[in-house]
Amino acid sequence: MNRDYFKTPFGWVEIRADARRVEGILFVPEPLEASANELTERAKEALEAFLMGKAVHPLPFPCAFASELSRRVLEELAKLSFGEVVTYSELGRRALGVHQRAVARVMASNKIVLLYPCHRVVAQNGLGGYSGGGVERKKAILEWEKSLCAREAKTE
DNA sequence: GAACCAGGTCCCG
């Protein structure tokens, strides 16, 4: 298993990958010793693009999914653009009738943070949760995307 | 507004 670390405005992320696929991109408190390989490099480039406001879909690397259903939900999720949000039920509907509860489960176990933007999925009556480092981080990411959109609109 | 149920998966006994 190879690892590498990447600094975002929201904190450090750890990129984990083996030779065949990316196993996870998760928030960590601080970077540890890196052992990059080709896939972690590619993931890092994707993250850089993301921070520059470029949509990265489809992902430029293979990655691990918990199940077929979670793949469907996450692929659907990846079609959203910056600053755009959906509710759990709406996302479930788009992914061909997956129920909200299941969508929540998929989000909770999403291992590819940011690139599969599970932070863009909100509850109907509020923010919803975020296991990738607390609701504060979710809010911060959404705020950042919103300001990014505003900036793009201005420079347009 | 609170309580209860529903689909999908994981975790624990």
Add this chain to the structure above:
DNA sequence: CGGGACCTGGTTC
């Protein structure tokens, strides 16, 4: 293998 928990939401009291 059975039961319960979970980043929800709709219905019902």
